[in-house]
Amino acid sequence: MSADPSPTLEDVARVAGVSRATVSRVINQTRNVAPEIQEVVRRAVEVTGYVPNRAARSLVTRRSEAVGVVVAGTDLSDSLNAGQFLTDPFFGRLLTGIIGALKPRGIFPALMLAENPADDLAITAYFKQGNADGALLISTYPDERLPAMLADVGRPSVRFARPAHPGPVSYVDLAHREGGRMAAEHLASIGRRRPVAITGPLEIPAAQERQAGYEEGWARHGCPFVPAAEGGFTYDSGERAMKELLDRVPELDAVFAASDLMAQGAIHALGDQGRRVPDDVAVVGFDDSAPARLSRPGITTIRQPLEAMAAEMVRLLLQRIEDPSPDPTSVIFDPVLVLRESA
Amino acid sequence: MSADPSPTLEDVARVAGVSRATVSRVINQTRNVAPEIQEVVRRAVEVTGYVPNRAARSLVTRRSEAVGVVVAGTDLSDSLNAGQFLTDPFFGRLLTGIIGALKPRGIFPALMLAENPADDLAITAYFKQGNADGALLISTYPDERLPAMLADVGRPSVRFARPAHPGPVSYVDLAHREGGRMAAEHLASIGRRRPVAITGPLEIPAAQERQAGYEEGWARHGCPFVPAAEGGFTYDSGERAMKELLDRVPELDAVFAASDLMAQGAIHALGDQGRRVPDDVAVVGFDDSAPARLSRPGITTIRQPLEAMAAEMVRLLLQRIEDPSPDPTSVIFDPVLVLRESA
DNA sequence: GCTGTATGGGAGAGCGCTCTCCCATGAATT
DNA sequence: AATTCATGGGAGAGCGCTCTCCCATACAGC
Numbered sequence: 001m002s003a004d005p006s007p008t009l010e011d012v013a014r015v016a017g018v019s020r021a022t023v024s025r026v027i028n029q030t031r032n033v034a035p036e037i038q039e040v041v042r043r044a045v046e047v048t049g050y051v052p053n054r055a056a057r058s059l060v061t062r063r064s065e066a067v068g069v070v071v072a073g074t075d076l077s078d079s080l081n082a083g084q085f086l087t088d089p090f091f092g093r094l095l096t097g098i099i100g101a102l103k104p105r106g107i108f109p110a111l112m113l114a115e116n117p118a119d120d121l122a123i124t125a126y127f128k129q130g131n132a133d134g135a136l137l138i139s140t141y142p143d144e145r146l147p148a149m150l151a152d153v154g155r156p157s158v159r160f161a162r163p164a165h166p167g168p169v170s171y172v173d174l175a176h177r178e179g180g181r182m183a184a185e186h187l188a189s190i191g192r193r194r195p196v197a198i199t200g201p202l203e204i205p206a207a208q209e210r211q212a213g214y215e216e217g218w219a220r221h222g223c224p225f226v227p228a229a230e231g232g233f234t235y236d237s238g239e240r241a242m243k244e245l246l247d248r249v250p251e252l253d254a255v256f257a258a259s260d261l262m263a264q265g266a267i268h269a270l271g272d273q274g275r276r277v278p279d280d281v282a283v284v285g286f287d288d289s290a291p292a293r294l295s296r297p298g299i300t301t302i303r304q305p306l307e308a309m310a311a312e313m314v315r316l317l318l319q320r321i322e323d324p325s326p327d328p329t330s331v332i333f334d335p336v337l338v339l340r341e342s343a
Numbered sequence: 344m345s346a347d348p349s350p351t352l353e354d355v356a357r358v359a360g361v362s363r364a365t366v367s368r369v370i371n372q373t374r375n376v377a378p379e380i381q382e383v384v385r386r387a388v389e390v391t392g393y394v395p396n397r398a399a400r401s402l403v404t405r406r407s408e409a410v411g412v413v414v415a416g417t418d419l420s421d422s423l424n425a426g427q428f429l430t431d432p433f434f435g436r437l438l439t440g441i442i443g444a445l446k447p448r449g450i451f452p453a454l455m456l457a458e459n460p461a462d463d464l465a466i467t468a469y470f471k472q473g474n475a476d477g478a479l480l481i482s483t484y485p486d487e488r489l490p491a492m493l494a495d496v497g498r499p500s501v502r503f504a505r506p507a508h509p510g511p512v513s514y515v516d517l518a519h520r521e522g523g524r525m526a527a528e529h530l531a532s533i534g535r536r537r538p539v540a541i542t543g544p545l546e547i548p549a550a551q552e553r554q555a556g557y558e559e560g561w562a563r564h565g566c567p568f569v570p571a572a573e574g575g576f577t578y579d580s581g582e583r584a585m586k587e588l589l590d591r592v593p594e595l596d597a598v599f600a601a602s603d604l605m606a607q608g609a610i611h612a613l614g615d616q617g618r619r620v621p622d623d624v625a626v627v628g629f630d631d632s633a634p635a636r637l638s639r640p641g642i643t644t645i646r647q648p649l650e651a652m653a654a655e656m657v658r659l660l661l662q663r664i665e666d667p668s669p670d671p672t673s674v675i676f677d678p679v680l681v682l683r684e685s686a
Numbered sequence: 687g688c689t690g691t692a693t694g695g696g697a698g699a700g701c702g703c704t705c706t707c708c709c710a711t712g713a714a715t716t
Numbered sequence: 717a718a719t720t721c722a723t724g725g726g727a728g729a730g731c732g733c734t735c736t737c738c739c740a741t742a743c744a745g746c
Contacts, residue, residue: 006471008732019696024734032694054472055401056732059701064398066474068451099456106465108411108474110451113442122449128349129397131409131451235637294578351702362726367704375724399702402731691744697737708727715720 007048016044027052058130066132067107067317069098070123070146070157072114072139089289090306091138094160097310098136105318109136120145128153133321136160136313137169140233141204156320158313162205162330170316170328172309176206177213179302179335183256183284184217186300186337192254192282197228198241198266200258210258210286227252231262238262242269253281254343260285260292263299267342282343288336298340305333350391359387370395401473409475410450410660412441413466413489413500415457415482432632433649434481437503440653441479448661452479463488471496476664479503479656480512499663501656505548505673513659513671515652519549520556522645522678526599526627527560529643529680535597535625540571541584541609543601553601553629570595574605581605585612596624597686603628603635606642610685625686631679641683648676 013020018037025031026041033041044050058064071091102109110132112123127135127150135150135157147157147169159171187195195218200207215226229244231237238257242265245252255270257263263285267277275281277297285292288303312331320326356363361380368374369384376384387393401407414434445452453475455466470478470493478493478500490500490512502514530538538561543550558569572587574580581600585608588595598613600606606628610620618624620640628635631646655674663669 009734010732020733021696021698021735022694025695028734030734034694037695051468051471053402053732054474055398055407056701057734058398059396059402059703059732060734062701066453069454095454096456099454103462103465106469108453108455108466108469110409110453111412111438111442112451113439119446122446123451125394126449126451128394131397352704353702363703364705364726364728365724368725371704373704377724380725396702399731400704402702402733403704405731687746689744689746691742693742694740696739699734699736701733703731704729706727706729708725710725711723713720713722716718 006053007050008053009050012041012044012048012050015048016041062130063321064130064133065105065107067102067109067314067321068112068123068127068132068135069095069109070112070114070135070137070139072137072141072146089291090287090304093289093306094138094310097307098314100307101311101314114139114146117145120149124149124153127155134158134317136317141201154324156317156324156328158317158320160309160313164205168328170320171330172313172316172333173330174206174304174309174333174335176209176335177216179286179304180210180213180215180256181217182213182335182337183210183286183302184214184221187254187256187282187284187343188218188221188223190282190343193223194249194252195223195226195254195256196245196249196252197226198231198238198245198255198257198262199228200231200233200262202230207258214256231258231265233259233262235261235265235268238265239269240265242266243273246270246273246275255281255283256286257283258286260287260289260299260301263301263342264291264295267295267297267299278341278343284343288338292338292340297342300340300343301338303336303338305336309333349396350393351396352393355384355387355391355393358391359384405473406664407473407476408448408450410445410452410657410664411455411466411470411475411478412438412452413455413457413478413480413482415480415489432634433630433647436632436649437481437653440650441657443650444654444657457482457489460488463492467492467496470498477501477660479660497667499660499667499671501660501663503652503656507548511671513663514673515656515659515676516673517549517647517652517676517678519552519678520559522629522647523553523556523558523599524560525556525678525680526553526629526645527557527564530597530599530625530627530686531561531564531566533625533686536566537592537595538566538569538597538599539588539592539595540569541574541581541588541598541600541605542571543574543576543605545573550601557599574601574608576602576604578604578608578611581608582612583608585609586616589613589616589618598624598626599629600626601629603630603632603642603644606644606685607634607638610638610640610642621684621686627686631681635681635683640685643683643686644681646679646681648679652676 009020009023013023023041025033026038134155137157137159147167150157151168157169159169162171162173199211218226227249229241231241257266263283270281277283285299285301288301292299292301352363352366356366366384368376369381477498480500480502490510493500494511500512502512505514505516542554561569570592572584574584598609600609606626613624620626628642628644631644635642635644
């Protein structure tokens with residue numbers, strides 16, 4: 001069963017009675033080969049159990065047929081934090097989407113965590129060695145170094161979320177502003193009039209835009225000012241922000257939290273103060289992550305089509321690997337309002 | 344900055360004024376080289392920005408210096424489920440541990456999901472092509488096919504958790520029985536006398552052993568029979584099992600749930616019935632995952648040292664890649680009781 | 687008939703490394 | 717002084733592919 005010296009093209013050629021070149025042509029469908037010879041070759045491949053040697057092929061094609069998924073962002077150097085990031089449902093959906101989109105090409109992505117500048121260097125070296133042809137970057141915080149470093153070693157990258165500053169990187173993003181607007185629209189449509197907001201970290205463009213859209217939406221409904229507290233996307237920060245807002249705006253009846261986790265924290269804080277959700281206060285989250293689906297009450301939220309976005313990232317990257325000449329491009333996806341119990 | 348034609352060994356040799364072989368020796372520290380020449384070579388590497396070409400090296404060494412992490416288990420074909428598995432905190436900790444242990448070697452693991460037999464084939468082909476030297480297998484359910492398939496193509500694998508049937512695979516596991524025993528011991532030590540259990544799926548060896556240990560522990564404390572309900576490791580199944588047990592054994596005062604998620608579900612069910620935790624009923628979970636830490640009350644649990652286990656998996660795999668001749672080995676880790684509020 | 691042109695196959699160079707030989711040198715042994 | 721031997725360097729083969737040439741054949745057009 002296990003042929004120790006793995007068969008080579010030469011072996012297949014001998015069995016098929018043709019030259020190495022012909023076998024290569026059949027396998028790569030790179031030029032016309034007479035149908036009957038194709039058949040013979042294919043049978044020989046079958047018989048020998050031949051599988052092309054990736055290293056040999058890569059050596060001449062200068063392609064590894066591999067891609068890397070780089071997870072960057074907050075300092076993950078304490079393992080707890082890193083574990084939590086990998087654990088983030090948001091990330092899980094994205095990664096699953098990436099793996100699924102890569103599977104038909106027989107590619108399995110290499111996973112890397114970029115926690116500090118030393119990691120950036122190691123990752124760049126990894127790409128330069130030719131271990132992977134391109135990178136998919138996922139980072140919660142705008143990260144400018146890697147795309148440029150990778151571009152320097154001739155490796156294209158596609159980023160999830162728009163970078164803070166334009167660079168040599170394509171990206172896929174959500175229409176965050178539109179998402180915020182949808183949240184306001186929905187809350188207004190169910191008769192709420194005293195909105196507040198729990199924003200994400202405002203140095204993140206996405207957090208800014210969600211908030212801007214939300215405010216814009218309320219402005220249209222005659223509510224020019226929306227009290228807001230800044231959170232950090234986490235459960236605890238949502239809880240804290242909610243407490244603060246309850247102090248500042250006791251009469252509030254609607255909350256938009258820029259992440260489901262913060263929405264969950266907010267709902268907890270509301271419960272502690274005896275406010276019922278959604279009767280007293282309606283809550284809308286963002287992401288449509290597991291907490292939104294599973295917690296009680298289920299959280300009405302703005303869904304990011306992460307699987308589709310992941311597939312698009314893959315498509316963009318493979319395209320740029322194929323032909324690096326065109327400029328980086330970006331694709332923006334529309335969010336979807338998902339109704340549950342909280343609003 | 345970006346040298347389009349990446350420098351080769353030849354280039355470095357020319358700059359250093361030595362032969363290709365000498366440069367190779369310095370880089371790989373493979374034979375004695377005069378210190379002053381080493382210095383010259385190292386400077387030449389610096390100057391040229393040389394990085395060895397992985398493909399060329401792999402072609403001759405027949406090593407890819409890559410490893411794969413294969414996530415197998417329940418049918419993940421619906422993306423929801425798969426996303427959830429990647430999302431599992433258990434998995435996140437393990438994966439983080441693996442990545443961390445691999446990092447010093449400059450290896451970034453390729454992530455693969457094995458959802459069905461076709462995937463097994465694709466994964467095996469991937470390894471046979473020489474894309475990776477060995478596999479780390481993580482599956483919640485005993486999976487027999489892959490280790491043998493990989494062994495057939497000459498790739499060692501290390502599994503997380505003991506396989507149902509012995510095979511050509513090393514593994515790392517927890518002393519589950521001991522964990523169950525610890526849970527019983529602790530519950531008995533705080534004066535509980537009416538224990539019940541929510542087990543994991545009993546076709547899983549680990550679930551069986553946790554339960555066996557738990558029963559053994561109680562037997563020592565004069566409680567030969569422990570009512571049990573089977574769950575599926577999930578939140579919902581824990582809630583359901585708890586309800587069933589409350590019906591069957593209304594006087595219960597202690598619960599051991601074979602996963603933190605089930606413990607969380609159980610606590611929820613207990614709350615619905617007006618039972619206070621831990622005053623009326625003490626609850627012990629298993630894993631020490633995020634839910635155990637973050638939920639209220641915090642769940643007293645049996646911790647798996649997943650990071651250490653992941654590091655050991657990596658160690659075992661690299662060792663077997665280095666020298667495949669010795670038989671597969673296994674390493675068993677001891678669990679740790681983590682005290683929180685629930686018991 | 688001869689040339690022109692597809693069509694399909696083979697020969698062989700060469701991708702960038704590693705590693706086995708082999709050789710030059712100088713120190714140690716006799 | 718002659719021989720052995722350890723030490724450190726170079727030459728060059730070859731890993732398994734791809735791909736550019738080149739050539740043989742078949743068939744069309746004149």
